[in-house]
Amino acid sequence: MTVKLKVVRSGTWTNPIFDELLGRHPGVDLDVFAIAGADEDGWSKLAQAHVYHLMASRDDLPARWHVTDELLQRCPKLLCVSSSGAGYDTIDVEACTKAGVAVVNQAGGNAMSVAEQAFGMMIAVSRRLCEQDRRLRSGERFSREDVMGSDISGKVLGLVGMGHIGTRMASLARAFNMTILATDPYLSAQEIEQRGAVPVPMHELLARCDIVSLHCPRNKETVGMFDAAAFKAMKPGALFITTARGGIHDEAALAQALQAGHLRGAGLDVWSVEPPPADHPLLGMGNVVATHHTAGVSHEARYNIAKVAAEQIALLAGGEKPPRLVNPEVWPVYTKRFRQALL
Structure with a gap:
């Protein structure tokens, strides 16, 4: 390799392990730009970038620092864009694929943390x-029976999405003796069973589950998926967690x-x-x-995500x-562009 891989990341907080690992890598030149600083500095650095971590x-x-057609046109040297999480809402994957740019995320790096919080919210x-x-802090007088809740033990849990997080949710749910149903269009019934859930179609999951928990990506297929009809189809008295x-x-x-x-x-x-507005219903x-x-x-x-991101780069x-390539179909074009740019 005759040229170092130029990596530029947006100047938002990240665990220091990211900069530490790439800072001492002999084949990487790392730079950072301030997202609220002078735009000229950011565009100047991105114009030279092979990898943009955002x-x-x-x-x-x-929005100007999201990966769009416009950004890709302004940054012709880009070979890869790297999301700082499992999601990639700030990246137009289709535009990247057309431009021959690889997209990587950090799926699984925070899976247990998300599963823990989802379970905490359920409880x-x-x-x-x-x-x-809230009622105690306000000084309100009320009986314990006034705020009586329900156990989650023994209930039916429905998981919409059975990836890294959904799999960990199923593991936690078994400790509560819950029945676990799941739906995931990207997995076979056998794979869902191997990950710890009973595969069912969406309509059955909604009708049977006491708790429905979402663990699916946001994409063209899922935006607006839980609308009025979906909530109406849920079991009366059920809980919705996302x-x-x-x-x-x-x-x-x-x-x-x-x-x-x-x-x-x-x-x-x-x-x-x-965040949502304070007056949100x-x-x-x-x-x-x-x-x-x-x-x-x-x-x-945050440590795991930053470490995984640095390791992929x-x-x-x-x-x-890299193991977490969002658009694997781009790889042959990416490989050709990589060789032309760095070898």
Whole structure:
């Protein structure tokens, strides 16, 4: 290799292990630009970049730094874009594939953290923990029976998506003696069974489950998937939990299902606009536990994500194929472009 792989990352917070690993890699030249700084500096650095590592959360990164057709045209040397998480909402994968640019994410790096928070939300909603906290702090007088919740043990859990996170959810659910159903169009029935769940079609999952938890990606097939009809099809008194992505569920339809009493409660970590406005109807409901897209944000998860991201980029620097390639069909074109640029 005669030329170093030029890696540029957006200047949002990342665990230091990312810079440490790539900073001492002999085949990598790492640079950072401030997303709120002078645009000229960012564009100047990106114009020279072979790899662009960027924030995965669309509302945390200004739109001009998202990977779009326009950005790709302004950065012709780009060979790969790397998401800082399992999601890649800030990346137009189709545009990248057309341009011969590989896209990698860090799927699985924060899976246990997300599963833990999803499970915590299930318990918090079912046992009305946050409601009790708020009422105690307000000085309200109430009996313990007034805030009586329900156990999750023995209930039927439905997992929409059986990837890294869904698999860990199934593992946790077994400790609570739950029946675990799952649907995932990307996996065979045998694969779903091997990951610890009973495969069922979506309509059966909605009708049977006491708790429905979303662990699917946001894409053309899933945006708006949980609409008024889907909530209506859910079992009366069920709980809705999502740590997936905002936009997969219709927030207005969910609010209506909760107000009507068809659903008993919800745990929401993701929103159409993040953070949601303070006057959002769902934030005013006592049976909703709300968090700020933090399911995958723990000290351990942030370390794992940054380490995995650096390791994948190190593989690229050595001419190797990364294990978390979002658009594998681009690889032959990418390989040709890589050789032309660096060898």
